[in-house]
Amino acid sequence: MGIDDARLDERLRLKENTTQSLGDRVYEVLRDAIVAEQLEPGERVSDKEIAEALGISRTPVREALQRLTWIGLVEVSPSRYTRVTGVSDEMVAGTLEYTGLQAGLALRLAVRRMDGAELAEAVALLDVMIEASDRDAHDELKQAAREFIAYLSRRSGNAVLSRVMVEMAPVLDRNVRRAHLDVRPIEERADAYRHLREAMLARDADAAEGWLRSVHGGAAA
Structure with a gap:
């Protein structure tokens, strides 16, 4: 064409x-x-x-x-x-995997490096995710998760990671637009998100990353 x-x-x-x-x-x-x-x-x-x-x-x-x-x-x-380029099933799967890996890394670094005010802002963004999850509003949850991860990447203290995430964000959004995300039932999401919140406040980067991955099987919404 x-x-x-x-x-x-x-x-x-x-x-x-x-x-x-x-x-x-x-x-x-x-x-x-x-x-x-x-x-x-x-x-x-x-x-x-x-x-x-x-x-x-x-x-x-x-x-x-x-x-x-x-x-x-x-x-x-x-x-x-x-x-x-077209958007194949393989490309969608690869995009979800890549997004999950980068999101986990951004979270791990940011939890360790943010100051108190930045941590509070990150938790406030997570609270928006929790509220959308509790209403099972998937589109709002995905948008809130994108904003949460974007904020964490900017606060990761790693300029390379932050720049890559900014550059790749439009590509990731396009590739997963039609994807069906394998998210957990509301009750499981609620439990995982609240554990994630507790881990962030405790500055337990390992636990925070683990809870994030548990919610979406490695892909952050």
Whole structure:
């Protein structure tokens, strides 16, 4: 499937932002279009046609497509095609596994390194998860869990981990959007989350990581 130029003009709009480089702005507009499926899985993309739609040169588009290839939103077959990646069952499973591993690491580091005020903020975000879990509101629980893990990654004290989590967040969200998560019954979730809360307040990083993994089988919502 190729690009429909008329539709492409409507789907891709550069944001007015003088604080970012043109390359970063192109990257963000293409990334967001892929995550929102305005550029659909399997759709072929062309640096020439994208550049024409955006009214810019091809160089920043090529740079953006290279970055998107690195994070897995675009795939390239030399001399054949450049296209948006599909979302297979294998990719969803791998994304869930990766998310669980990174979330556990962020939690472990943050519990050890946060100061008192930061720990209190993390627990407050966990309380939002607990409230959503108690109502069995899965969409709200997933959103709250994303915010909880994002906060922990920023407070992990590890700049590399934090940057990777930020860079990969849109990819992870896209890949698990349709996934059915194997979460525990309400009663088991409630017990695990409250044990997680206690472990965080006690600054027991090992126990906290263990309780987080027990809730979602290694994937943090």
